[in-house]
Amino acid sequence: xxxxxxxxxxxxxETSFASSYYEESYLDRRISARMRRTDVEDYxxxxxxxxxxxxxxxxxxxxxxxxxxxxxxxxxxWTALGDVLAAVxxxxxxxxxxxxxxxxxxxxxxxxxxxxxxxxxxxDVLATDxxxxxxxxxxxxxxxxxxxxDIDEQLDFLSSPAAYVETDGDRIAIGETVKQDVTxxxxxxITGDPKRGFDVVLCRNVCIYLDSEYxxxxxxxxxxxxxxxxxxxxxxxxxLPPDIKSEFESVDPRxxxxxxxxxx
Numbered sequence: 582x583x584x585x586x587x588x589x590x591x592x593x594x595e596t597s598f599a600s601s602y603y604e605e606s607y608l609d610r611r612i613s614a615r616m617r618r619t620d621v622e623d624y625x626x627x628x629x630x631x632x633x634x635x636x637x638x639x640x641x642x643x644x645x646x647x648x649x650x651x652x653x654x655x656x657x658x659w660t661a662l663g664d665v666l667a668a669v670x671x672x673x674x675x676x677x678x679x680x681x682x683x684x685x686x687x688x689x690x691x692x693x694x695x696x697x698x699x700x701x702x703x704x705d706v707l708a709t710d711x712x713x714x715x716x717x718x719x720x721x722x723x724x725x726x727x728x729x730x731d732i733d734e735q736l737d738f739l740s741s742p743a744a745y746v747e748t749d750g751d752r753i754a755i756g757e758t759v760k761q762d763v764t765x766x767x768x769x770x771i772t773g774d775p776k777r778g779f780d781v782v783l784c785r786n787v788c789i790y791l792d793s794e795y796x797x798x799x800x801x802x803x804x805x806x807x808x809x810x811x812x813x814x815x816x817x818x819x820x821l822p823p824d825i826k827s828e829f830e831s832v833d834p835r836x837x838x839x840x841x842x843x844x845x
Contacts, residue, residue: 670702686719709768722755
């Protein structure tokens with residue numbers, strides 16, 4: 582067994598991250614990034630570091646689990662999602678939205694802010710992720726602009742950003758009125774059970790990192806979590822298997838927005 586394979590075996594057994602579900606090229610990119618940050622040159626030495634350091638195991642898990650995210654990423658999708666929320670909201674109570682693999686919380690907070698900004702009715706957003714560290718950060722709801730990421734610019738998608746966040750220099754904190762619309766909990770999309778009764782499920786840019794055999798369980802889980810007539814939103818490079826897709830009507834094929842019309 583190679584040093585890299587030994588390292589993956591250790592990660593699988595000693596952390597909560599199921600490395601065997603993911604493409605090796607993805608794992609290698611993320612692990613190599615941590616090796617550069619820790620000035621370690623080969624897999625065997627990094628394996629030793631992981632054995633010795635609880636802190637580095639936590640950092641690696643964070644790196645493996647959290648994918649690129651931003652507020653209102655892909656604005657065309659969010660414009661369409663505003664229409665979806667308006668169509669679903671009917672005065673019968675809050676629209677139930679699941680943000681699956683929510684990372685540091687920017688997607689679910691975007692949903693909550695969008696609903697308030699466009700006055701499409703209340704939302705009850707469940708945000709889940711496999712990484713407890715990411716969920717802790719998400720619950721805090723505090724973000725910072727950097728040299729390469731301008732959060733103010735991202736929030737310009739809203740008509741009144743100041744109504745939903747508190748800004749102090751490069752620090753932006755989600756307001757309490759928005760936070761009350763979002764609940765965070767841990768969930769494994771591959772091994773966890775489906776949820777129930779959701780009007781909208783967002784599962785964007787998750788499957789692109791996985792081996793093909795594990796993509797289907799995720800898509801089945803999120804599809805079974807929808808109520809009849811509910812909407813599923815995938816990443817723009819992701820597709821539904823033909824037999825699952827047959828239970829959906831494509832609302833916007835380019836943006837990967839589907840309405841459930843059958844029984845998955």
